[in-house]
Amino acid sequence: MYLYIWLYRGFVEIDPPIKAKLVRFKCPLCSKTFPNLWSLKTHFKNAHGNLTRCPFCGWEGKVLTSHAYYMVERDEDHAILYYLLSSPQPEDKEVLKKAKKIAYERLKYEP
Numbered sequence: 001m002y003l004y005i006w007l008y009r010g011f012v013e014i015d016p017p018i019k020a021k022l023v024r025f026k027c028p029l030c031s032k033t034f035p036n037l038w039s040l041k042t043h044f045k046n047a048h049g050n051l052t053r054c055p056f057c058g059w060e061g062k063v064l065t066s067h068a069y070y071m072v073e074r075d076e077d078h079a080i081l082y083y084l085l086s087s088p089q090p091e092d093k094e095v096l097k098k099a100k101k102i103a104y105e106r107l108k109y110e111p
């Protein structure tokens with residue numbers, strides 16, 4: 001009985017839901033794809049986190065996150081940029097929520 005439960009749990013954990021395999025998220029700058037938004041966000045910070053020039057409008061400055069934050073309401077590309085650069089504990093949770101929703105819809109990629 002014990003063995004059966006152990007095997008059953010092993011089976012469930014090894015086999016991920018089919019849906020998770022189909023949807024991936026695409027980096028807006030280098031087009032690499034990731035299985036979830038969180039991995040894309042980690043990639044973005046590592047690979048593109050020290051940009052001093054905005055990839056969408058050409059704005060130049062040291063704090064790209066603040067620039068993206070001010071643009072969230074105005075432009076979807078900047079909302080995505082803000083979400084990808086934001087810290088886990090942002091000052092403004094509502095803006096982050098909005099940015100995350102836009103990022104989810106726009107970066108979703110179904111191969």
Ligand SMILES: [Zn+2]
Binds near residue numbers: 043047
């Ligand atoms: Zn990238």
Ligand SMILES: [Zn+2]
Binds near residue numbers: 055056058067071078
């Ligand atoms: Zn910009």
